[in-house]
Amino acid sequence: MELFSASTMPNRVEILKQKFANSVGLPFEELLPEGSITEVLEAEKVKYRNRLFNPIVTLWAFLSQVLDTDKSLQNAVSRIIAWLAAAGEAIPAADTGGYSKARKRLPEKFLLKLLGKTAQGLEKQTGSEDLWCDRHVKLCDGSTVIMSDTPKNQAEYPQHANQAPGCGFPIAKIVVMFSLATGAALEILIAPFRTGEVTLARQLYPKLTPGDILLADRAFGSYVDLVLVQQYSADAVFRKHQSRKSDFRRGKKLGIGDHIVTWSKPKRRPPGMSKEEFAELPNQVKVREVHLLIRQKGFRPKEIIVVTTLVDAKVYTKAKLAQLYQWRWQVEVDLRHVKTTLGMEMLRGKTPDMVRKEIYVHLMAYNLLRTVMWQAGRKAGVCPVRISLQGTRQHLGHFCPELYKVGAKKRLQLYNTLLTVVTDKLLPERPYRYEPRLKKQRPKPYGWMQQPRDFLKSQKAVA
Template sequence: MKYFQKDEQANITITTVTLRVQILKDKFSQSLGLPFKELLPSSVIEQALSELKIRYYRRLFDPIVTLWAFLSQVLDADKSCHNAVSKVIAYLAEIGVEIPSSDTSAYCQARSRLPEKFLETLFSQVGKSLEQKVEIEHLWCGRNVLVIDGSTVSMPDTPDNQSYYPQPSTQASGCGFPIAKIGVIFSLATGAAIALCIDVLNTHDIKLARNLYQFLNPLDILLGDRAFCAYADLVSIKNRNCDALFRKHQARKTTMRKGKIIGSSDKLVTWHKPKKCPHGLSKDEFNTLPSTITVREIYYYIVVPGFRTERVSLITTLLDTTAYSTLDIVGLYGKRWDVELDLRHLKTTLGMDILHCKTPSMVRKEIYVYLLAYNLLRGLMWSAGTSYTTPPLRLSLQGTRHHLNNFIPELLAATSTKRLQIYRTLLKVIAHKAVPDRPARNEPRVRKRRPKAYPLMTKPRHELRKQLQTA
């Protein structure tokens, strides 16, 4: 492709900055952008910039180049800004144009200029686009199921981060890291993240969930653990023409004598409005709650040799026993564990567990870019699975990331005709080996590898240095 062109009317050569920006956009679209062209084409990015009325100067790191560099940064094993800038320099050096400085300040400033709403919009748009690819055979009883859960992420110990996302109160000052609480809704069909909420560490999961209900669509089913099973939340979900399936909260006692039996280990029960306004609800919200709500309670037993038999009670608003049998609902709750795997993919596989940005606003942007990259990988897995008749959720996200990173140099070096052939090969390789299906897998939460026998930090580092100097 020829990058040096002339304007036929004004006979003015394209400036060096414009030339280099176009080179980088082409490079990213031919490599990292090619597998994601259906979910995140340049037109979607430009539309988001236009809708948010984002104006920017003509720079090397314009919003589109910065976004692609940010995405490649979180997908790479080396997540440093220096590595991201080095890639940009290498792309320009191949063409033979003037290369920028290897200093990372320009790129870091460009990242800070990206509006948080812009990244949130792209993340949401990609998740919705992937949801639109779901066919009826991928749904549960003809219904779309979303799974909700909460988790935490840590970040560098800077004064700004500490003031906005304080460390746990049990840790001494200067001995811990700032931690943010996140609530995420995932699609059970695609594994993609649909919605996100970020708050401080001591925020209860149910408060995060109430900020996420706005992202539910009519007839969705929300699946979650016992933390979300509250009277007001069941009412709120039903008011949105949706349904819920939660494990029964341990504070609510179970009695076998009440309720209408509708099947084996299955009954309809009436819950009454709490006498006092629960924490987190306003008086107006509490007053609008109905006096009663009918829910369906299903219970089953977990038998482990050598341990006391445990009874699990499920609460759902799916009252139709013909459309949703007892076994169907129990089987659906068994898939709630998928959200734990999705969060593990985000935090462990992609490395979102420990963030690198030093200000609260950049921390939130980094989280959105991680979720955007995660959804793009899910979209690539969906394309590979549907193209080669392999269940997309059975494919390895880590393997997909490895194959993508290894194929990018080949995509860059290929011609336009050869590039599509390499892309189809990439899909075939991703779908080649599915992860084994291991239902009801149970593993203890223990560590085999022993950490180094260093004591925990109980004083700030500068005090410990003084102790070493005076010792």
């Protein structure tokens, strides 16, 4: 590997920082400037030597790697080599070892704090016209991700119990909290697959701020979760759990299919909650139950019951609650974007800490795209939700190489053009969209791996 003097290193670092800031970092100019990154590094007491892949360069390279369809380390290093070569600077070796080690040196807390900064900065840009009844709505849901099959990953995130040893992938449960107004990923928790989704989500409730509204599906519609959300001066809107019956002839009637009833504390302690935590819960809670009839063209009307702590029927009418719950599906779309559009379904990290870092950077990249969509929607006067995230990613990918080549004035013009083109083709309004979960393309006629790969290879060699 070619050696460089200390005098040439700062120049190359500054060139790379400028390239990244003028392309990938441009949408984050207000939310995540270099000064904010430095502040977090100092707060976390991260010390680093004068090297090419310092934390700031590594972060930008990591973000561009995640946004690219080719997520390989080699592709990221190749991009850096091309930039330095174009600037007439000495280029590093094409080996990926230096960049790989630099990613490992990035502390998890550093990435997690930066993720929070990108989300909070975007959330602060919302106005009353972007909120529901002048209140911030947070969406919460869970999913799973798989990762490289290594002993360390298997130890911390074991594969599914029904799979034979050596035939499955380590799997992790994730619970993410999104903003309804901006679509930004606000918080995330990661745990082994066997951890309950709701049990994990309850650790996110302290992240709610007074006045927030948490919107989630029927898995959350229990006494415990309604009470826990209220303890943080927030409100909840959940679909009622299927095991609980409703009788609209009882309680305080607010309208047809709308009443306030008193729920009593369950006798059985839920899984994942300690005896002390369960004992501190109140014995009763007032809950509003609302019967909603969801009409969808071509389908029979669907009846659901929503339970909420929003008991003021004059401010939070039945029609407004029906509209709000229909937006709950947005969290499913957001999770699909992170996993499928950005390719987070299968993570390449060989160790658990690297896997978590990949997840945090994927969510940061997702927030970057949401930032572009928010700015474009503001400029064009359209709802950011109707802007295609995949289209935004494609346009940003094509504009980035041009953004770092031009001067400041031309760069601003290019960026404004980017904001214009991402709103040229808006998504149609599809509140009742339904697509069957079926595959049309037939798979190749290969069987499933039911024995470890090494054993199968050895059997083939013997044969």
